[in-house]
Amino acid sequence: MFTRTRAQEVRHSTGYVVGVLDRTTVQYSDPTCIATISVDFGPRTAIYAGTLSVESTGLSGTVSRPNEADIMSRILGGLEAMSLACDVINPDASGKERHCRESRE
Numbered sequence: 219m220f221t222r223t224r225a226q227e228v229r230h231s232t233g234y235v236v237g238v239l240d241r242t243t244v245q246y247s248d249p250t251c252i253a254t255i256s257v258d259f260g261p262r263t264a265i266y267a268g269t270l271s272v273e274s275t276g277l278s279g280t281v282s283r284p285n286e287a288d289i290m291s292r293i294l295g296g297l298e299a300m301s302l303a304c305d306v307i308n309p310d311a312s313g314k315e316r317h318c319r320e321s322r323e
Contacts, residue, residue, distance in 0.1 A: 236296025
């Protein structure tokens with residue numbers, strides 16, 4: 219369950235936050251890490267999976283850090299909670315883009 223905390227930010231009931239940083243970047247944060255990813259906003263928001271960058275906050279404690287697949291899923295869920303239709307784009311081995319997953323509509 220998401221709650222809108224600002225115009226372009228939502229917080230999940232488990233504590234992580236997904237928000238729009240600028241016109242090409244979305245940020246994910248939780249107590250263990252901060253991640254950014256490149257996006258193109260439009261009628262359907264393109265999320266470029268190959269650009270995911272995750273940094274530790276150094277506050278791991280007893281909380282385990284989510285893996286990249288979980289972070290991607292959480293980012294997608296957060297954007298959908300902001301009523302954005304999304305497509306995740308993954309480059310294939312040749313560098314061409316291919317659809318990885320479409321949003322749950």
